[in-house]
Amino acid sequence: MSTNIMADFNDVLEACNNLHEKLEDKTSDRTENINKHLDLIENKLQYTVPEFQTGLEWINIGESLSFTNHLKGKIVILDFFTYCCINCMHILPDLEAVEERFSIQDGVVVLGVHSAKFDNERLSSNILSAVLRYNIHHPVVNDGQAVLWSELQIACWPTLVIVGPSGQYLYQLIGEGHREELIEFVSVAKKYYSEKGQITHQAITIRLEPSPSSPLRFPGKIYVSDDGQTVVISDTGHHRVLVTDKSGHVQQIIGGKGRGYKDGTFNNAMFSSPQGVCLLNSQLYIADTDNHVIRKADLDTGEVITVTGTSSQGNDKEGGGLGTSQEISSPWDVCVADSPDGQKNSVLYIAMAGNHQIWACMLKDVLWYKNKQLYAGTCLRFAGSGLEENRNNSYPEKAGFAQPSGITVSMKQNCLYVADSESSSVRSIQLKDGAVKNVVGGDIDPKNLFAYGDIDGTGNKAKLQHPLGVVMVTDDGPLLLVDSYNHKVKSVDISNRKCQTMLGTGKAGSTNGDNLSSIELNEPGGIACDWRNKLVYIADTNNHHIKILDLQSQKVQNLSIIFPSSASKDTDILQYNTTDGTDDVIKHGVRILLQIHLADGIYLNDQAPNSWSLYCEDTLLYDNLKESGVKLKGELTQELQQTLTIIPSTDIVREVCLKLNLFICEDSGVCRMDKKILTSNIEPSTCEETFILDLN
Structure with missing residues (x-):
């Protein structure tokens, strides 16, 4: 060379x-x-x-x-x-x-x-x-x-x-x-x-950052039922959706066995970074963002089905297909509203972040715009050209959005409000004709997606920074928004488009209390309102909490997420047997063994920190394992067969994963770091489980 x-x-x-x-x-x-x-x-x-x-x-x-x-x-x-x-x-x-x-x-x-x-x-x-x-x-x-x-x-x-x-x-x-x-x-x-002999094979030591340990992990969106009794949380980082009562007691857990895509029972269904959620009677609609689908969870039957989307990212900017034949792209939020022909709660509107549009999925047969008959299950573009812009227009197909990430409806105003994150604005879409208008933030130049800041004001003189969620307190307003990158909640008077800070210091933090100007948030992603009880729920994403603002007392506190302490058919949370406090003696436990097979000339470096850790994609199981005092990680010895830990026996088949961090050497003196992951299904009858590792 x-x-x-x-x-x-x-x-x-x-x-x-x-x-x-x-x-x-x-x-x-x-x-x-x-x-x-x-x-x-x-x-x-x-x-x-x-x-x-x-x-x-x-x-x-x-x-x-x-x-x-x-x-x-x-x-x-x-x-x-x-x-x-x-x-x-x-x-x-x-x-x-x-x-x-x-x-x-x-x-x-x-x-x-x-x-x-x-x-x-x-x-x-x-x-x-x-x-x-x-x-x-x-x-x-x-x-x-x-x-x-x-x-x-x-x-x-x-x-x-x-x-x-x-x-x-x-x-x-x-x-x-x-x-x-x-x-x-x-x-x-x-x-x-x-x-040419120029590629080298030496390792680079990757040190993954530790994941947060909390009941929630990066909660993205939140929804509260009209009566204020049911709270739905998209627990995005755990790839699940939680249904709780207003006190935070978990009633139903939908998904959560790791990232994946699977319809079925609440216990078996799998999601990938779900975001927006909305409830229509007992039917819960979920924007399963990274799977590029909309799911429906029936809270009565405990079943999850896919409503629309192919599970692969789509590029279609028009739509019109039925059900799972219609491809979509990164749906981020959902809300239910009426159809143009006046049928109540007949259309699911979708903030389609992936292709910068607002889409509509028909929940019933409806007469759409221009007297077009659409059948239940049809999903198509409602507004937005698909170009990433901040373009307002009387013709919905000529308007431009930039990663719309939050959506809500005002029945009285007969419009949708959209948090358009990349243009740092909130927009409105009239349901009667699809006309798109500015509410607050953004810029008059439709191609300027850098008009952001933190300024209270009116219309586009107000400045926001990447807002992700919106909600109406009542049909008359005000409109509340999470100004995510300013770490604030702001209020908009929809009659005059005046925007002002409601709570938040503008700096990331996690402070609660009764002084709204000193409350700290960290990139909040979602917001919901229980107008009957004057409560505002905030998905405080990077703090892994749901915050509740009491509009009467002006006090902010965290919602305590409380999981059931014992197993039930609804939650399928495992109840563990008691332990005497040691790592190795658990009644009715399963002994976890590791057996290592080494090829000739291969050995583990006994001077390096070879280690193991046990985890489960089922985060509820893993959390309960931690709480029960089970040893879940440790150093490996040089023995070729060793007992690692004992875990409680299970009532159903559970998948358990063993992660190994190894420093492997050859007789020639070449050493490398390697990571191995072994999986096994632990059955109710299992009393001893051996993981076998072959090193070549």
Whole structure:
């Protein structure tokens, strides 16, 4: 490889664009085109990516990384992202697919470069919350001043930059939808540089940040029934929905056995980061965001079904399909309202964050706009062109939204109110004709999505920062909104569009009390109102709490989430047998053993902290295991068969996972760190369960 070539960066970008065009031609020899591009980079257009600035804060890694040290000899995928961006969320599964196919020891590293859009996103503590919320397991660096972003002329989120083993700029992919091209390019580049002897196989120690331990994990949205007796919480980080009474006693648990997609009973159903929830009689509608579907949970029968969506992210901007044949994209919130022909509660409106639109799903046969007959189950675009804009228009299909994330209805005003997060505004949509208007925030320039701030005022003179939720106190108002990145709740007089702060200091925190100006929130994501009892419920997302504001006493306190102490058919929470207080003696327990099979020339480094931890995707089971005093983690000995712990026996089949952090060495002296996850189903009759690990 020539070491004296320093190409003009614009020439490198042009070469990348040329390759992208060639790869779009499905008839071309793709591997040959990539290899020719790499030859061009190596022999003529080599440009070295600048090093990260010193002093930057890193997440999921114990030290700062550099291209000349830790990343030398690696194919590095730089993911330039900002955590508010729905498109950035959409490519996380693509990056996970890369990490599943290529390990760090294979010579491939995924590295997030967080380049903030909003001021609130510059803080590493907030980025850490997002990393935990979105289950990001690779290193992330906070490039708060967007230095590397500027040096590499990045123009939008997300952008992927692929860097070679000597820090050379190889390729870029802009936007979402490039999984196949990404994996293909990395695979060819890895082979190309392996044949040149430039790929190294040393490990990089990933240190995942600890997850919060609390009854709720990043609760996203909340709903309160008209009578104030039922509270529904989307416990987003636990991938479940909780139904409680007004005191926080859990009545029903829907999902929660880890991330997944499965219809069925409440106990067996699975979700992926659910957000918006709304209740119509006993039918609970759920925006199952990362599964790209709308689900319905019947609180009487205890069954979950999919209403609309294919479970894969869609690109359709028009819709019109029936049920599960209609693809949708990242639904974030839902509400029920009347149809144009006056049928009560006949339409489910959806804030479709993924394609910047408002959609409608017919719950009954209705006569839609322009006298179009639609049948129950039909799902289609109601408002928004699909372009990411802050465009108000009398014609709904010509209006533009930017990641709408909250939606509510005012029957008296006959309109929807929408928290349009990326334009930092609240918009209204008239149900009689679909006309879209500004309420507060944003800017008169429809393409300006950076008109944010924290200013009380009227109309677009008021400034917000990434609002995520809205609710009407009564049909006459006021309209309340969670101004998420300003860590506030604000109130809007809908008669004059005047917006003012209701509670919150503007800084992240968790203070309660009776002084509303000193109350602290942390990126609240949802809001609901019990107008009969004058209570406002706030999903205080990054604090993992639901806060209750009493409008009469002006006092704020947390809602205590109280799970049943014993098993029941409704909740299926396991009641554990008693323990005498030791780790190893539990009545009617299941002994957990680990058996290790080592290949010749392989051994565990006894000087390194080889460790184990036991966990369950069923978070209720795991929480109860912790509360019962069971030993759930420890150091591994050098014995090839060892007893790790004893857990209580179960009343039904339960899946238990054993996670191992190992330092594996060969007789040649080469050592590597490895993570292994073993799973097993513990049955009611089981008294001893052996996990078998084969190390080659």
